[in-house]
Amino acid sequence: MLKYKIFSFIVFIVFCGKFAASAGLQRDRRQESARDQDDETREPVKYDGAQLWRIPISNEVERNAVAELETKYDGLKWKTVENRVDIMIDKSARESARSYLQNSNITYRILIDDLQKLIEVENPPKEEIELLQNRKGHRLTWKAYHNFNDIVGYLDYLAKTYPDLCSVQTIGTTHEGRALKLLKISNGHPANEAIWIDGGIHAREWISPAVTTYIINHLVENWEELPSYLKNIDWHILPVLNPDGYDYSQKFNRLWRKNRSRNPGSNCRGVDLNRNYGYMWGGEGTSSNPCSEVYRGKGAFSEPETAAVQNFITSQRKGDYFKAFLTFHSYGQYILYPWGYSKAITPDNNDMKLAGTQAATAIRNGSGATYQVGPAAILLYPAAGGSDDWAKGTMGIKYSFTVELRDTGRYGFILPASYIEQSGQEAFNFVDAMARSVTIL
Ligand SMILES: [Zn+2]
Structure with missing residues (x-):
């Protein structure tokens, strides 16, 4: 019995570790390029199709939704003020994040439609x-x-x-x-x-x-x-x-x-x-x-x-x-x-x-x-x-x-x-x- 308990405890630990590692990996994805690496061999990060969304945070449901977007949809907060958040969502997460907000009855506004396009014309030629x-x-x-x-x-x-x-x-x-x-x-x-x-x-x-x-x-x-x-x-x-x-x-x-x-x-x-x-x-x-x-x-x-x-x-x-x-x-x-x-x-x-x-x-x-x-x-x-x-x-x-x-x-x-x-x-x-x-x- 004791053996079984120890075994299941170990399985549990391994499982938790894996889960945490994969969530962590996702979270750290944008930090990837921050790893030690020669600058010369590094590719610039592209933001094709990434959007900036403005979401109200006037109640607990909305605040939780923003936290969810950060952890599960890889959202990157740009700006938080008293009653709203601007959060960037990558192209790959856009659809699922959109239906998540829709199902939660949260309305949001798209501030930037395609971030990479803006980046490319920010400076004159x-x-x-x-x-x-x-x-x-x-x-x-x-x-x-x-x-x-x-x-x-x-x-x-x-x-x-x-x-x-x-x-x-x-x-x-x-x-x-x-x-x-x-x-x-x-x-x-x-x-x-x-x-x-x-x-x-x-x-x-x-x-x-x-x-x-x-x-x-x-x-x-x-x-x-x-x-x-x-x-x-x-x-x-x-x-x-x-x-x-x-x-x-x-x-x-x-x-x-x-x-x-x-x-x-x-x-x-x-x-x-x-x-x-x-x-x-x-x-x-x-x-x-x-x-x-x-x-x-x-x-x-x-x-x-x-x-x-x-x-x-x-x-x-x-x-x-x-x-x-x-x-x-x-x-x-x-x-x-x-x-x-x-x-x-x-x-x-x-x-x-x-x-x-x-x-x-x-x-x-x-x-x-x-x-x-x-x-x-x-x-x-x-x-x-x-x-x-x-x-x-x-x-x-x-x-x-x-x-x-x-x-x-x-x-x-x-x-x-x-x-x-x-x-x-x-x-x-x-x-x-x-x-x-x-x-x-
Ligand atoms: Zn600042």
């Missing part, structure tokens, strides 16, 4: 970009998404061309050896306060480095005409916080989000850098599974990119030198402020709301676009370890904001390059409004 490049001593055009080298080349160009105004500093090195280059724009007045701006923490949000360099260009090229509240600030701008991920998303997988760190004991690579900051690290909205899109890393600031930001800001901080910490993401058109880790409200919530609302008004007056304003955990969902929470919670930088740039879901992450200039202008209007708030209060 190469020849067109070539024509625009190198006209001004650098390669950036703001009419196309550029690679990391073009962006870094632009920063070096600025430091060389405007040595009295611009300087470049390497604040760290990534896992794959790329330099994290920070641009400082400053008139050198000793009484200046500072504003931090970063872009590209999430690899696939290409509009973010594009608008961050747009802001740089706007500040530098119009410097003499700028109002004094913009000139008497030390600007510290890191346009690509996650260059390894950015490069990977351009060459191999358009939807890559994390950095490219190796995770010991796992085939899956990358840490979600916006879950890796030290304030309330490890809390809600994060994962300890290296294959997860929101993997928080093995400890706070375990990643070279986040550690570099921490070291730099800590080293610069004399008194309350940094007045604002602004970080650009996409998509959804939101102006978000702490807390992200919980739905608790900060003591200065009214100041934050006012500054955010004024910035949203400035954007609307410029382009007509609507940006919603509110605390991140309330407007979207709780997520711990974000850079904005750390800037405010640990570093005491009052005006800490996360901006989710365009759009509201028509293109999502695959925003065509023709939107860069308008998005850049919106982002500049946001930064301008923040600089006003900083200098007035």
Whole structure:
């Protein structure tokens, strides 16, 4: 009898192991290309026929359905807000997922019909970009998404061309050896306060480095005409916080989000850098599974990119030198402020709301676009370890904001390059409004 029990127990264990392994395999499929392999031999991931669906999550049935789409239909969540989710479904799972939702009486909307088609026309043709490049001593055009080298080349160009105004500093090195280059724009007045701006923490949000360099260009090229509240600030701008991920998303997988760190004991690579900051690290909205899109890393600031930001800001901080910490993401058109880790409200919530609302008004007056304003955990969902929470919670930088740039879901992450200039202008209007708030209060 005992023998039989042991035998059936072993059978049970083996069965469970197999089942878990096959579910895991399916889940990790998109991480396959993340395995150690020479970049040269790797094929880019194609998204032919993949669709983006918008599903309401206003009740338990709908929330469960989304979880089901993730686990059984290999769905990849793009964006979650308070009452709905955008989720990508591969072509192979489309039909079965559709009938599953139909049987569950859940209505959904198709936002993107064929993802690969969008990816292929996101950037203008190469020849067109070539024509625009190198006209001004650098390669950036703001009419196309550029690679990391073009962006870094632009920063070096600025430091060389405007040595009295611009300087470049390497604040760290990534896992794959790329330099994290920070641009400082400053008139050198000793009484200046500072504003931090970063872009590209999430690899696939290409509009973010594009608008961050747009802001740089706007500040530098119009410097003499700028109002004094913009000139008497030390600007510290890191346009690509996650260059390894950015490069990977351009060459191999358009939807890559994390950095490219190796995770010991796992085939899956990358840490979600916006879950890796030290304030309330490890809390809600994060994962300890290296294959997860929101993997928080093995400890706070375990990643070279986040550690570099921490070291730099800590080293610069004399008194309350940094007045604002602004970080650009996409998509959804939101102006978000702490807390992200919980739905608790900060003591200065009214100041934050006012500054955010004024910035949203400035954007609307410029382009007509609507940006919603509110605390991140309330407007979207709780997520711990974000850079904005750390800037405010640990570093005491009052005006800490996360901006989710365009759009509201028509293109999502695959925003065509023709939107860069308008998005850049919106982002500049946001930064301008923040600089006003900083200098007035
Ligand atoms: Zn993001």
